Amino acid sequence: MKDLKPAHNRLLRGAAGACAWQWLPGAGAPALVKANRRDLSREEHLFGVFASGVFASRAKAHAFLRRLADEHNLCHATLGLEKAPPSRGRGCFGYQVKRCLGPCASAETLADHAARVFAALESARLVRWPHAGPIAIPERDEATGREAWHVIDRWCYLGTCATRGDIAPLLADAPDIRPFDCDVYSLIAKHLASGQLEWIACDARPSLQLVVQDAPPAAHARSAVEPQTKRAAKRRAMATGQFALTF
Numbered sequence: 001m002k003d004l005k006p007a008h009n010r011l012l013r014g015a016a017g018a019c020a021w022q023w024l025p026g027a028g029a030p031a032l033v034k035a036n037r038r039d040l041s042r043e044e045h046l047f048g049v050f051a052s053g054v055f056a057s058r059a060k061a062h063a064f065l066r067r068l069a070d071e072h073n074l075c076h077a078t079l080g081l082e083k084a085p086p087s088r089g090r091g092c093f094g095y096q097v098k099r100c101l102g103p104c105a106s107a108e109t110l111a112d113h114a115a116r117v118f119a120a121l122e123s124a125r126l127v128r129w130p131h132a133g134p135i136a137i138p139e140r141d142e143a144t145g146r147e148a149w150h151v152i153d154r155w156c157y158l159g160t161c162a163t164r165g166d167i168a169p170l171l172a173d174a175p176d177i178r179p180f181d182c183d184v185y186s187l188i189a190k191h192l193a194s195g196q197l198e199w200i201a202c203d204a205r206p207s208l209q210l211v212v213q214d215a216p217p218a219a220h221a222r223s224a225v226e227p228q229t230k231r232a233a234k235r236r237a238m239a240t241g242q243f244a245l246t247f
C-alpha cells in the first residue's frame, strides 16, 4: 500500500518523463536515455538531465544539444540532430554557412569532432550517485542546536527526520521504487561532488538491519560540528574512523 502514497505518485509522474544524453565511448553520436527505462543515477557518460514540464524533456534535450553545437561550431548532422547531408562533398547546412568545422565533409576528422563534443559537454556531465545505498545529509541550526536529517537515495528524496536514530525507521517505511528526481539532483549534486555537503551513508540491508557509516573523509570538507571540549574532541576522534552502527 505504501507505493500508493500521493507524494510517491507525484515523484513517479515527474521522473517518468526525465531524460539525459548518453555518449558511450566509441558511439557515433549521443543517444537520449529515459529515466523510466534506465536508472540515471547509476549510468555512466550521461550529460545534462532534462525534466518534463511545460516543454517535453525530449524537446529540452534537443534544444540543449543544438545550442551547444552552435556555440562550439559542432556538426548538427554528425550529432544526429539533423539528417546526414546527401553528399560528403557539400557537408551539412552548417558547414556551408561556416558554422560547422566539417566532420560531415571530411574537413575535420570524426575523432577531432568527438573530442570537441566531449570537451563542450563536460560541464554538463551528470554526477553519479556517491554511494551504493541511501545517504543522509544533516542540517543543523547553530542557534538552537536542532538537527534535521534529509534522507536521499539515487537522487530521490525519501524524507527528513529529526535524529540520526530515526533514519532506520524512515528507510524501512520508504517506497521501494525510487525514481530520479531532477529537482533533488539540481539542488544537491554539485555540492555533494565538490565536498561542500556533509553526508553519511545509510545501508539498508535485508532483514531490516540498517548500518550507518561515516562518509569518506573527503566528504567532510566542511563539518558543521566542531568539538567544543576535550571530551567532545576525543569522542569525535573516535568517530572519524570507519565504524558502523547496527540497529
Ligand SMILES: [Zn+2]
Residues within 6 Å of the ligand: 074, 075, 076, 077, 078, 091, 092, 093, 094, 095, 100, 101, 102, 103, 104, 105
Ligand atoms: Zn556538419
